[in-house]
Amino acid sequence: MTTGPHEHVTPPAGLRERVLEASLRARLAGHTVPPVPRISPDEAFSRAADAFYGLLCALDEPAWRLHVLRDLDVQGLAGHLIGVEEDVQRALSGHPAPDHQDHVTSTQPAADRQAGRAAAATRTDWRRAADRTLAVVRGADMAAEVTVWGIPLPLSALLVARAFELWTHENDIRRVAGLPASVPDVPTLRLMTELATSMLPFGAMLAGLQGPVNLRLVLTGPGGGTWDVVIGGDAPEPVAIGIVTDVVDFCRLAANRLDPADLDMHVTGDRSRAAGVLAAASALALD
Amino acid sequence: MPATLGLVWLADPATERTASTRCPAAANRASVPWVEATDALLTARLAAGDDRALADAFDRLGPAVYGAALRVLGEWNAAQDVAQDVFVELWSHPDRYDPAAGSLRTYLTVLARRRAIDVVRSELRRIARQERNHRLTPPPGVASPSDEVEAAEAAGVVRAAVRLLPDSQREVVELAYFGGLSYREVALAIGIPEGTAKSRLRLALARLESVLDRQLLEMS
Numbered sequence: 001m002t003t004g005p006h007e008h009v010t011p012p013a014g015l016r017e018r019v020l021e022a023s024l025r026a027r028l029a030g031h032t033v034p035p036v037p038r039i040s041p042d043e044a045f046s047r048a049a050d051a052f053y054g055l056l057c058a059l060d061e062p063a064w065r066l067h068v069l070r071d072l073d074v075q076g077l078a079g080h081l082i083g084v085e086e087d088v089q090r091a092l093s094g095h096p097a098p099d100h101q102d103h104v105t106s107t108q109p110a111a112d113r114q115a116g117r118a119a120a121a122t123r124t125d126w127r128r129a130a131d132r133t134l135a136v137v138r139g140a141d142m143a144a145e146v147t148v149w150g151i152p153l154p155l156s157a158l159l160v161a162r163a164f165e166l167w168t169h170e171n172d173i174r175r176v177a178g179l180p181a182s183v184p185d186v187p188t189l190r191l192m193t194e195l196a197t198s199m200l201p202f203g204a205m206l207a208g209l210q211g212p213v214n215l216r217l218v219l220t221g222p223g224g225g226t227w228d229v230v231i232g233g234d235a236p237e238p239v240a241i242g243i244v245t246d247v248v249d250f251c252r253l254a255a256n257r258l259d260p261a262d263l264d265m266h267v268t269g270d271r272s273r274a275a276g277v278l279a280a281a282s283a284l285a286l287d
Numbered sequence: 288m289p290a291t292l293g294l295v296w297l298a299d300p301a302t303e304r305t306a307s308t309r310c311p312a313a314a315n316r317a318s319v320p321w322v323e324a325t326d327a328l329l330t331a332r333l334a335a336g337d338d339r340a341l342a343d344a345f346d347r348l349g350p351a352v353y354g355a356a357l358r359v360l361g362e363w364n365a366a367q368d369v370a371q372d373v374f375v376e377l378w379s380h381p382d383r384y385d386p387a388a389g390s391l392r393t394y395l396t397v398l399a400r401r402r403a404i405d406v407v408r409s410e411l412r413r414i415a416r417q418e419r420n421h422r423l424t425p426p427p428g429v430a431s432p433s434d435e436v437e438a439a440e441a442a443g444v445v446r447a448a449v450r451l452l453p454d455s456q457r458e459v460v461e462l463a464y465f466g467g468l469s470y471r472e473v474a475l476a477i478g479i480p481e482g483t484a485k486s487r488l489r490l491a492l493a494r495l496e497s498v499l500d501r502q503l504l505e506m507s
Contacts, residue, residue, distance in 0.1 A: 008350035009357050012367060016345050019371050020338070023378035029338035033382055216339065220331035226338075242339070244332055266328055 030226050039187040041159035042137045047188050048163035049130040052170045056123045064119040066176045074173055078126045079114035083107025085129035091148040092136050103149055160195045168255040168287040183248050189223030193247055196254040197227045203280035204231045212238035213273055219247035241269030256285040326391035333381035341378050348395050355396040359403035369402045448495050456491035459484055
């Protein structure tokens, strides 16, 4: 052989197909490395609740007065989340809050009730409220439909969305308290990404994404994965685009905590349509 | 998907960003940051289970990997086997590649070369075993003329390659492969440290890889 050390040699015809087939026999497409252990939606909610409670326990009294969002300080936000638990528990018992109330309006009284209380009292009340929810959903049928604020959804989706919500608000508090951001544990993150990606078509509807898109979404990092999602309805010739981005950043996007323009990503295909997909993800506002 | 439509209730209007970022028209105008397709990105896609990343990796690096294997082996079929092994390894264990340690091209071509060397070593051992068997065991019955020709050709190729080695390396190869001695026994036999015997054998094998041409594998 007279080949040099950096020589490229055109592979024989058929080698590419042979390599791809052999590789996919070794590991199916869509399976991550390392594999992500599956946990139940109630376990995901439980873990998110533990993380949130852990943060509340770490805050000193002055930190509870920090403004977080809307007119809520940390204590008010914890009160809001107590109200969310109460509404969810009513829904689980078959007596949901009135349909016309959104979750902010519905939980405002619970938030207001915290004013002037000791932080420890609010913290304990929130923990008890979350534990009551957990006690109801442990062992429940995850496929059962639950109607919360007039909206029906499977219990599994509700609990993962709640995990999303707690993680998002945990990081809202971390941000104002000057603490480093947290990342959900990998199995929980995986459920969160599955929920967000499954909802992208709905987000596209909310965002007014025009025309059908065949999306290959690759979320990198532990808890990520690969999804093929058809967005925007059926059509003979959908636009094919690929988006690769960090899994945690994508969750921040879906929680409406990261601007699409600030998302680092790799795009193949029509980039303007990719921007539309990001707007769809952001419209989910899973916070 | 009506069951999940309702999650919009989780939206918190007061925390939404400015209206312009929620407006689809504005979003479509937004600049989208572009992350260059780096090796780290490619392997992150592989880890995420993106089979298109595997195709991209082959399209970009397949010629280099195949070329590296072919350079050692000098034989198309064996080089294809090695190239396949290398990409199956990349797909199965993308986390073994460390971008900080060098480029993916280097990682894969080194892997291809090592796998190809393993193939050569395996062939050498197999042929050496055949050699020993021929010398130690009387042929059962009458071998076919084609078997005898093949065996003679294989032995001739190996002997010719070994004859080209420096004396010190040839000696350890003959003792280890044709004599069937272990490293320790080779070292004792010629009065050198065991580590020296190992390093001489490694050097000898490396040299043999470059000497042996395609005849060796075509005959196997």
